[in-house]
Every structure is written in C-alpha cells, then in structure tokens.
Amino acid sequence: MSEQGKVPPARRRGLADEVADRIREAIFTGTYAPGAQLREVELSGVLQVSRGPVREALRVLEREGLVHCAWHRGTTVTTLSPEDVAELTSLRGALEDLAVRRVIELASDEDLASLDKVAALMERADDEHEMVRLDIAFHDAVFASARHQRLVDAWEGIRCQVHLFLLTRIGRNTEGYLGRIPREHRELVTALRVRDTDSALELFAAHRRHAVDVVTGNTGPS
Template structure:
C-alpha cells in the first residue's frame, strides 16, 4: 500500500561526506518538508535501509537531531518527531524574542547596503514560493540574514542553537493554518526590510515583535492582539 512507504518517501541514499552528518541532513530535511510530521516514529532499521547505511550512523544522527530539539526518545518507542507542547511553544518564542531583540538592534546599526539588499531578495523570493514549506525555509533564511547583518558572532551561534526548533515551530504553525501563513508572511517580511532600511530601532523592534506575536497567536489558537 502507498501509505506503507509514505514516512520514507522524501529520503534518498546518503552521500559519503560523514555518514552520520549525511543521515542527519536527510532526516532533518524530511522533517522540515513535512515528510515526517510531528509525532512520526523513526525506526533505525527503516532509516538504515532507506538511506543505504548501517545502523551506527543512523543512531548517531538521531542523537544529533534529538540534541537539536527535533526528536524525543522514549522507552520502547525509539525516536519520535517532536510535537510541540504549549510550554515548548512559549519557551521557543520567548528565547527567540530575546535573541532577536539584540539582533535587530545590531542590524539597524551595522547592516550594510549589501546586507539589506540580501534581506530584500529573500523577502522577494518569499512572494514566489511554491508552497508553505518552501516559504518556511525562506523565512528561516531571512532571519539568518538578520543575525548575519548584526555582525555578532556569538549571537549568531546562540541563534543556531535554537534555529531547528524555530523551524519546527513554523512547520507546526502551517499545520494550523497554511492559508494565513501564505497570505501574511511575505508582506510582513517586506515590511521588516523597510524598517531596517529606515534605521529606526524602535519601529523595527515593534514590527519584529508583531511578526513573532502573529505566529505565536496562530499556533496557540488565540486571537491576534
């Protein structure tokens, strides 16, 4: 039956770069493109067969992804793609907001015209995204570029510790409302670029906070403030 192979449909053979890294890349991509939705159980034997590698690299990759906050392991359950709880959502949002506050202030002060042009190109690509998962990937790329524009290496490293969880947060958001995400996010990011170009820190911080608040309210089912 078609459903028997569905969980592995988006995963192909791993390239030989560092097998555990390659397996982690493949599984992470399958989580982010919706092949493995939250709650999916990932079995070492099935992944080993699909990726054409031994179980050792698969086990190492799953441990890596658990460290990123994408998987949880349970007794007799193996690895399961995280379903974000209300507490998870609140913690990811609050930490993201704290980091992003500094990132936006630094970007307002330090972003070069080239940095701003990069952000504008990403925002423009968002309007042409073919589906919500592509749009989520561009959303993350946009925020990568904001952190890069701030020129603060340790802040970028801190962002990368939660980046996968923010990506999962956004994947969970489109699980609630694809239509809202496709309709509102490209325009919100265009406005964020203009706020950064204006070099007005308070206006930029307000728009970035509104952007995060909208995502949080959609995911938690509350009316937008």
C-alpha cells in the same frame, strides 16, 4: 608525549552526518511530521546504511531538538508543548531584539540588500514548506547582518527548533499564509532600512506573536 597525555584519533563521522542531513531535510519538507515515529530499521533500509549511522544521526537530531528519544516509545519527531513554544519564543525574542538593534546600527547597504533578496523570493514561493524555509533564511540574514558571532551562534542553537515551530504553525492553519508572510517581511525590511528601532522591534514582535497565536489557537486565519 606520555600515554596519558595522548589525544585519541579522530573518528570519521561523515556518514552519520549525511544521514542526519537526510532525516532533517525529510522533517523540514514534511515527510516526517511532528509526532511521527522514526524507526531505525526502516530508516536504515530507506537510506541504505547500517543502523549504527542512523542511531548516531538520531542522537545529533535529538541534541538539535528535532527528535525525542524515549525507551518506551522509541524516537519521534518532536511535538512542541505549550511550554516549549513559550520558552522558544521568549528566547528567540531576546536574541532577535538584540539583532535588530545591531542591524539598525551597523548593517551595510549590502546587508540590507540580502534581506531584500530573501523577501523578494518569498513572493514567488510555491508552497508553505518553501515559505518556511525562506522565513528561516530571512532571519539567518538578520542575525548575520548584526555582526555579532556569539549572537549568531546562539541563534544557530535554536534555529532547527524555530524551523520546527514554523512547521507546526503551517500544520495548524495555512489560510492566507502565502500572502501574509511576504508582506510581513517586506515591512520588516522597510523598518530596518529607515533605521527606525522602535518600529522594527514592534514589527518583529508582532511577526513572532502572530505565529504563536496560530499555534496556540488564539487567532483566526487572517
């Protein structure tokens, strides 16, 4: 093979990936809230690594939409604008509608049991951050049950931003949240189990709409 045609050697990125995992987890657990500054020097001290892997990890998280890097402000955890919320919700809705239709058509009893399992775990969630994590896990299971790999890939492309959106939602209001979310997801599972497409689509839409209303201040705490 000529010099021009050679493939360059692979780089070892394990440490940067691990750093990205740690920072992502800190965002998801509320250690770093939307708008919080992420300083390379502080992160390298906390994580006991050099600044290089931290810088690379922050680039990974920026591509995921979890952080925003600006030369005059440094790096901050993303704060979703009204436009961000609208775009994310419309795209999520389009993907989820397709997923729901395919789940009703194709899901096995085992697939539906996996949804039941996550919904049951929600009823025992200890706090809002655990509930958000289970909410995301439920929708992971919905997309997996749709049996459409490119649809799963599209969901993975916005998954972290949806997680951030749900963190924003609990940052606005948590009254009644731990009781409402398990109930909503039980209703979603029931509609999928009886293969009622119209009801399932409406319930999933209402589920998304209520979260948006809380974030945008268009509803009360119920």
